[in-house]
Amino acid sequence: MAFNHLVHDEPEGKSFKIAASYKKLALALRYSPFALGSSNPFFMAEAIYFDMGAGFVGAEYDGGYFLVLAGEDAGALIPYSEHGGGGAPEASIGVELGRVDLADKSIPFKTEMLFGERNKFWGGAVFVGGAVSYSKPSGGVQLISTSINIGISINPFGGFSAGGNRGLIDPKRK
């Protein structure tokens, strides 16, 4: 599989234990509607992600991790970086937690679909916001990421802000 080297680069014993527990977590998050108590916001997601970073008038740089929930690499924790340029009337820092979905759920998910160009827009009020990203792996597949963002935003228009950018998500290789 194309991303095996990202998953198994750790010393063998350690990597096996981590991979096994992450795999259990991944399967629970994907297949249990109530995995996180009363509801599970990651139910049937292909992957989830967590990152932190900063933005300035639409330019953005983040670093974080994908936890793959579906496909051959379910349970893989893959570090990534994301950068983009666009427009927004704000400077911000924050953390983002989101899920990745295929627009057509009948298509089997492949980890390499997570990486490449994407378009994103977001809106927020005071300390909380939401974002949607859209990308197209070749071959007619469409991928949608939705997230919540928590952070600090400074802008000249009070607590409200919105923006969009084009960017790239890259796996971080060890």
Next chain:
Amino acid sequence: MIQKENSMIKKRYSSFIFFLISISIALIWFYLDIKKSQDLILKFALEYPVIKIEEHINGQVTSIYQHDPKEFRIMSYNRDITINDTLKRRLNVDNELYTGSSLGEILSVGDSLHKQADSTSIAVFKIRGADTLKYRFPLLNEKLHPLKK
């Protein structure tokens, strides 16, 4: 005091209006972008149909369409190709049966392809000097599921 409060309310109100305008612009841009993308996906799907199980293919790869990475994320499991300068097809495949290599690692212009009618796999022949290397890839349909008889 009341004047100050009024100006505060006005400021809040204008901020909120600005927010609504920005989010509307962002939403319209996003919608148009998705629509443009879907048109592009459809255009390429029609131009490069996926290989069907009943097809017999025997020929040379004369070009591989280079998608703009800003339009599509380039995946290792598929390529839009032209065979013998005439036949345009999308190759959706699983990893190579014996080496586990991906199509992206193997396929290049000049390679020969062979698929018999009713076969669920395609063979890629690469000529390296006096040697001919053979790779066999299981074919996938347009939804990336294995071709079935």
